[in-house]
Amino acid sequence: MINEIKNACLKAFESGEVGYIIGWQATRFADKTTPLFMRSAEDVEKLVWNKYCVNSTAKYALEDKYPEKKIGIILRGCDSRAVARMISDKQLKRENLYLIGVVCDGKEDPICATCSHKTPVIYDVLIGQPTTEEISPERFAEVEKIAAMTPDERYNYWAVQYDKCIRCYACRNVCPACNCVECYADQYRTGWQGKAHNRAENQVYGLTRAYHVGDRCIECGQCERVCPMNLPIMSQTRKMLKDINDLFGPTECGLTIEEAPVLGEYDLNDREEFM
Amino acid sequence: MLLPKEKLSEALGALAAEANVIAPVKWEGDVFFMPYKGGDVCLEGNGKLPPKDVLFPKTEKMYSYSIAKGTMTEHNDAAATILFGVRSCDAASIERLDKVFLEQGYKDGFYSAKREGLAVIAMGCDKPMATCFCTSMGIDPMKAEVADVQMCPVEGGFTVEAVTEKGKEIVKKWDSLLDKKSKAKPAKVECSLNINVPEDFEKKLMDMFESPIWDDVTKACLGCACCTYVCPTCYCFDINQDVHGDEGTAFRCWDSCMFSDYTRMAGGHNPRPSKKERLRNRYLHKLAYYKDRHGKYLCVGCGRCIANCPAHLDITAFAEKAMEVE
Amino acid sequence: MCDHNHNDPNHVCTCSDNPLVPQVCKVIKITAETPDVKTFRIQTLDGKKPFAPMPGQLAMISLLGVGEAMFSITAQGEDWIESSIKRTGMLTDALHEMTEGQTIAVRGPYGNHFPVDDCKGKDILFIGGGIGLAPVRSFIRYAIEHREDYGHLDVLYGSRSSADLVFKDDLFENWPKVEDLDVHLTIDRPEEGWNGSVAFVPAFLEQKAFDPAGKKVVLCGPPIMIKFCLQSLLKMGFSKENVITTLEMRMKCGIGKCGRCNIGSKYVCLDGPVFTMSELDELPDEK
Numbered sequence: 001m002i003n004e005i006k007n008a009c010l011k012a013f014e015s016g017e018v019g020y021i022i023g024w025q026a027t028r029f030a031d032k033t034t035p036l037f038m039r040s041a042e043d044v045e046k047l048v049w050n051k052y053c054v055n056s057t058a059k060y061a062l063e064d065k066y067p068e069k070k071i072g073i074i075l076r077g078c079d080s081r082a083v084a085r086m087i088s089d090k091q092l093k094r095e096n097l098y099l100i101g102v103v104c105d106g107k108e109d110p111i112c113a114t115c116s117h118k119t120p121v122i123y124d125v126l127i128g129q130p131t132t133e134e135i136s137p138e139r140f141a142e143v144e145k146i147a148a149m150t151p152d153e154r155y156n157y158w159a160v161q162y163d164k165c166i167r168c169y170a171c172r173n174v175c176p177a178c179n180c181v182e183c184y185a186d187q188y189r190t191g192w193q194g195k196a197h198n199r200a201e202n203q204v205y206g207l208t209r210a211y212h213v214g215d216r217c218i219e220c221g222q223c224e225r226v227c228p229m230n231l232p233i234m235s236q237t238r239k240m241l242k243d244i245n246d247l248f249g250p251t252e253c254g255l256t257i258e259e260a261p262v263l264g265e266y267d268l269n270d271r272e273e274f275m
Numbered sequence: 276m277l278l279p280k281e282k283l284s285e286a287l288g289a290l291a292a293e294a295n296v297i298a299p300v301k302w303e304g305d306v307f308f309m310p311y312k313g314g315d316v317c318l319e320g321n322g323k324l325p326p327k328d329v330l331f332p333k334t335e336k337m338y339s340y341s342i343a344k345g346t347m348t349e350h351n352d353a354a355a356t357i358l359f360g361v362r363s364c365d366a367a368s369i370e371r372l373d374k375v376f377l378e379q380g381y382k383d384g385f386y387s388a389k390r391e392g393l394a395v396i397a398m399g400c401d402k403p404m405a406t407c408f409c410t411s412m413g414i415d416p417m418k419a420e421v422a423d424v425q426m427c428p429v430e431g432g433f434t435v436e437a438v439t440e441k442g443k444e445i446v447k448k449w450d451s452l453l454d455k456k457s458k459a460k461p462a463k464v465e466c467s468l469n470i471n472v473p474e475d476f477e478k479k480l481m482d483m484f485e486s487p488i489w490d491d492v493t494k495a496c497l498g499c500a501c502c503t504y505v506c507p508t509c510y511c512f513d514i515n516q517d518v519h520g521d522e523g524t525a526f527r528c529w530d531s532c533m534f535s536d537y538t539r540m541a542g543g544h545n546p547r548p549s550k551k552e553r554l555r556n557r558y559l560h561k562l563a564y565y566k567d568r569h570g571k572y573l574c575v576g577c578g579r580c581i582a583n584c585p586a587h588l589d590i591t592a593f594a595e596k597a598m599e600v601e
Numbered sequence: 602m603c604d605h606n607h608n609d610p611n612h613v614c615t616c617s618d619n620p621l622v623p624q625v626c627k628v629i630k631i632t633a634e635t636p637d638v639k640t641f642r643i644q645t646l647d648g649k650k651p652f653a654p655m656p657g658q659l660a661m662i663s664l665l666g667v668g669e670a671m672f673s674i675t676a677q678g679e680d681w682i683e684s685s686i687k688r689t690g691m692l693t694d695a696l697h698e699m700t701e702g703q704t705i706a707v708r709g710p711y712g713n714h715f716p717v718d719d720c721k722g723k724d725i726l727f728i729g730g731g732i733g734l735a736p737v738r739s740f741i742r743y744a745i746e747h748r749e750d751y752g753h754l755d756v757l758y759g760s761r762s763s764a765d766l767v768f769k770d771d772l773f774e775n776w777p778k779v780e781d782l783d784v785h786l787t788i789d790r791p792e793e794g795w796n797g798s799v800a801f802v803p804a805f806l807e808q809k810a811f812d813p814a815g816k817k818v819v820l821c822g823p824p825i826m827i828k829f830c831l832q833s834l835l836k837m838g839f840s841k842e843n844v845i846t847t848l849e850m851r852m853k854c855g856i857g858k859c860g861r862c863n864i865g866s867k868y869v870c871l872d873g874p875v876f877t878m879s880e881l882d883e884l885p886d887e888k
Binding site: 337338340342345346347349351375376379380381382383384385481484485510511512513514515516518521523525527530532537538539540541542546547552556559560563564565567568 | 619620621622623624625646663665666667668669670689690691692693704706849850851853854856857858859860861862863864865866871885886887888
């Protein structure tokens with residue numbers, strides 16, 4: 001498969017339409033890869049494809065909103081949903097991207113166990129045989145586990161999590177749905193987010209983040225992967241997704257490039273018992 | 276002298292009866308430096324976070340004021356603290372922080388109060404992690420820089436050596452627990468991750484400020500503050516106020532040079548506008564600027580930034596790349 | 602006990618033991634200099650001078666309940682210090698809403714100072730643009746107070762309009778009366794009733810064609826003005842060692858600890874804010 005991906009990259013460079021391609025490269029550690037930015041055919045040999053390719057390649061495109069040539073991105077299923085998310089959110093333009101989709105074989109990341117889209121949902125070229133996809137029965141297992149707690153247990157559970165949180169904002173920076181030009185949490189002078197490191201301020205951040213991305217979460221699990229303190233961050237957005245599923249029917253985000261956020265759209269058939 | 280392994284809890288218990296003891300313990304699946312409340316300590320690995328918050332808390336009150344009364348009350352209460360189980364990397368970081376907070380013309384009152392009350396029981400490190408490279412930074416895993424007591428793991432227990440007067444006071448309390456005839460000596464330890472830092476590396480780096488290498492080595496960075504918050508030597512802070520009507524409290528809290536707001540001025544100008552300038556500043560602070568000022572690297576090779584970076588950036592890989600630049 | 606690194610033997614410090622804790626003071630006089638610059642005269646609650654800064658040094662000024670920021674100290678008297686502050690953000694907005702008699706907290710003085718000794722026996726050309734005259738004024742006042750120590754003094758100052766000229770009393774009344782001191786003023790755009798020069802500061806400076814012999818230059822203003830003034834000065838034959846300026850960076854602690862105001866291995870709050878142009882050449886370009 002790696003050769004097919006490399007060939008796709010070489011072809012993309014040959015076409016002259018692609019400025020650079022984002023993939024993965026080895027590090028000095030056998031169990032870690034790091035994002036690779038290939039600028040020409042010579043760089044392609046550095047590309048790797050193995051179970052340690054856990055970094056998302058998609059969000060780097062946000063740093064280059066007006067590229068001279070197309071940005072090439074090697075996409076797993078989750079990365080393709082990230083691209084779809086950012087196009088739907090009007091942060092990226094489809095015509096600026098050259099998408100090399102690869103059917104994912106699952107990576108060394110617990111979140112991959114509940115993946116429902118190993119085959120990229122958008123691509124210009126697809127490598128690998130599309131798999132039959134189904135939503136994992138474990139999708140909301142963590143949410144249900146937390147929901148089963150008593151209110152006090154649940155409060156204490158999150159209190160401990162946010163005692164651990166160091167507010168490094170890695171979960172935000174890696175999230176494809178966190179694509180505000182300037183995050184509310186960086187606007188310290190407005191006072192939205194207090195700067196002190198304590199449980200209360202950490203929880204303000206955690207809640208705000210969850211609500212802000214909950215109806216657009218593509219369930220890539222990057223937030224949990226990057227969290228140095230191992231907070232179960234995606235269970236928050238999955239809680240919102242579960243509620244959305246229960247209220248509005250089956251919902252998965254980031255499957256098309258023209259998708260309004262569930263809570264950002266009004267439909268005459270929506271439930272309105274709160275009115 | 277040897278403290279038998281099975282006597283360790285008792286030894287720590289004896290200290291905890293009289294002082295605030297901070298030790299590495301297992302919590303929530305990771306090792307953290309936390310108040311010792313009896314039971315087992317965990318000496319595996321470096322710990323998720325360094326013990327720097329003992330001296331430099333994540334958030335600390337500085338003073339309270341009342342606008343109407345025109346009063347200003349300083350908060351600075353430091354209790355005597357014994358920090359146990361510190362590996363040489365983290366111990367070296369205390370020495371690096373001392374230079375910042377206690378020297379340079381101004382003594383930081385909040386830090387110095389805590390530092391004066393601190394005793395360090397260092398623990399030699401016989402199992403460096405895959406990401407550890409302290410030996411490349413000139414640090415001896417079995418001999419810590421600011422230790423009051425140096426312990427080292429050996430067969431059946433730990434060697435114990437009182438290094439300072441403070442250390443002698445501590446070891447005195449262990450008198451009945453120690454095997455004084457033991458001749459056990461710790462083995463020599465090398466990290467598996469080694470980089471060959473050349474002499475005057477900081478001078479080379481200082482001349483590389485405009486090098487195209489920075490675009491390359493910062494491209495994968497996510498711009499989060501993970502590396503700075505898990506780092507034992509990162510000491511950037513912010514000062515803010517908590518206001519309730521007429522009264523308020525000023526506090527300082529950890530801040531990160533990786534944040535956009537960090538250097539942004541009131542008029543909007545930001546001398547370090549993107550992750551490239553910010554990460555460059557961080558790498559140069561660790562490997563050049565601090566050494567230019569204080570004669571040592573501000574990196575102690577604990578490897579936490581490597582182990583925790585979401586994008587798997589590696590400061591040793593950066594250093595090696597920089598060495599290759601003509 | 603104060604262990605600040607103020608090199609001046611006459612330095613008197615009333616700071617708290619802890620350099621990060623400010624002293625509560627009061628604003629005893631507020632002068633509106635221009636539509637967006639006000640000068641605040643500050644005194645301790647018991648009527649004393651908060652501390653005795655050297656020219657060019659900084660003070661961390663906080664409005665309790667709002668925030669804290671670093672400002673240059675533009676003047677000092679027997680029992681007060683003064684800062685001139687331009688409205689640019691949240692804190693400065695709040696400062697501009699203050700009334701005389703209100704409390705304010707200050708700590709300092711911080712940073713190095715203008716090389717008052719190196720300049721002894723020399724002529725000095727002070728160049729300011731806009732609010733940039735604020736730090737320069739501290740040295741002008743010092744030079745006037747120690748008039749016998751210095752040669753000929755020139756103050757060359759420009760602003761957008763006549764209304765934007767700060768320290769009008771000094772510019773039009775006090776300084777012209779000083780022996781062997783010339784004030785040269787310019788504004789950016791012509792306006793009715795203004796008979797003086799209309800030119801940007803660098804162009805005005807070139808017209809004046811100063812002789813570099815035995816002359817030091819103190820230059821403060823917006824970065825773009827500094828850049829072009831420096832070019833003009835170099836053309837006139839001034840060397841970079843003899844051109845002195847001040848830098849501005851975001852600061853939180855003021856004592857070289859919090860990290861953010863570094864340029865290379867120098868901290869602007871500790872090693873600056875005063876640098877010669879040749880010293881700045883040694884620093885990375887990250888200002």
